[in-house]
Amino acid sequence: MAGSSIVVDRRKKLGWAARLYLPTMLRGLAVTGRHFVGNLRALVLGKERRSFAVRYPEERVDFPDAFRGMPVLVAREDGSPRCVGCPHCAAACPADCIRIVPAARVAAGGAAVWAGAVGPQPPERFDIDMSRCIFCGFCEDVCPEEAIVMSRLVELATDDRAALQYDLEALLVPAELLSRRLSFLARSSARDEPNAGSGD
Ligand code: SF4
Ligand code: SF4
Incomplete structure (x- = not known):
């Protein structure tokens, strides 16, 4: 599986809202909240919860092709x-x-x-x-x-x-x-x- 990449334009000037970091923080909190509520509901209903943790060393991450190991x-x-x-x-x-x-x-x-x-x-x-x-x-x-x-x-x-x-x-x-x-x-x-x- 090849990894995805995000192109960042470092020359782009940030507006005042972006410089406050508030919209980004709120977006991050919304993502966290969505997963929290979803997992809480699954726990209450006895369904399987969605986990993002990799239980190393039993589980391994499939590194993207661009990854640089030894x-x-x-x-x-x-x-x-x-x-x-x-x-x-x-x-x-x-x-x-x-x-x-x-x-x-x-x-x-x-x-x-x-x-x-x-x-x-x-x-x-x-x-x-x-x-x-x-x-x-x-x-x-x-x-x-x-x-x-x-x-x-x-x-x-x-x-x-x-x-x-x-x-x-x-x-x-x-x-x-x-x-x-x-x-x-x-x-x-x-x-x-x-x-x-x-x-x-
Ligand atoms: S010494 Fe061998 S590994 Fe190193 S640059 Fe030359 S060919 Fe490549
Ligand atoms: S061997 Fe030298 S050039 Fe190659 S990845 Fe390691 S530090 Fe970099």
């Missing part, structure tokens, strides 16, 4: 990472929590060279310190391969800081499990194309 690496069908170790994500990360060690390769002649010299290769190491991550999504934004995406994983709480150090193996998630996020990114980039919707 960043993870997308795995190809053969299990290898899409990541080519470029490393734009590490440069863009404001929390400085991504560490990448590019893979060393052996060029013709036997000399060791960095992967960049022999074409894109998955990195040797890819670590994220999730105790520092602020879930900003910049790593996802700058990745040219859609190799790192924001997942729905949020249950990271622990009292062991070392458990928040995720390596390449722990970060890899099969692409099919990330299909909603990948489709969302594809829709977003199509919408952001300069000629999107112009019929060109």
Whole structure:
């Protein structure tokens, strides 16, 4: 289920009534009152009450596709990472929590060279310190391969800081499990194309 969004025009000048916040408060009270009366009536009549509480952890919220949980690496069908170790994500990360060690390769002649010299290769190491991550999504934004995406994983709480150090193996998630996020990114980039919707 995709979430809905409200577009807010921050340049719009508020009138005096809006600046008093009274109409908004009254609308909020009316909504609260409507639910209170409805649930009270259901209680008196012995009918099922309408509940808006999510009884976590037995019940879970289905986050919208735009939700940003823990960043993870997308795995190809053969299990290898899409990541080519470029490393734009590490440069863009404001929390400085991504560490990448590019893979060393052996060029013709036997000399060791960095992967960049022999074409894109998955990195040797890819670590994220999730105790520092602020879930900003910049790593996802700058990745040219859609190799790192924001997942729905949020249950990271622990009292062991070392458990928040995720390596390449722990970060890899099969692409099919990330299909909603990948489709969302594809829709977003199509919408952001300069000629999107112009019929060109
Ligand atoms: S995840 Fe993307 S941006 Fe980061 S190193 Fe890999 S390919 Fe580059
Ligand atoms: S979500 Fe933001 S803070 Fe977290 S790893 Fe990506 S760029 Fe860094």
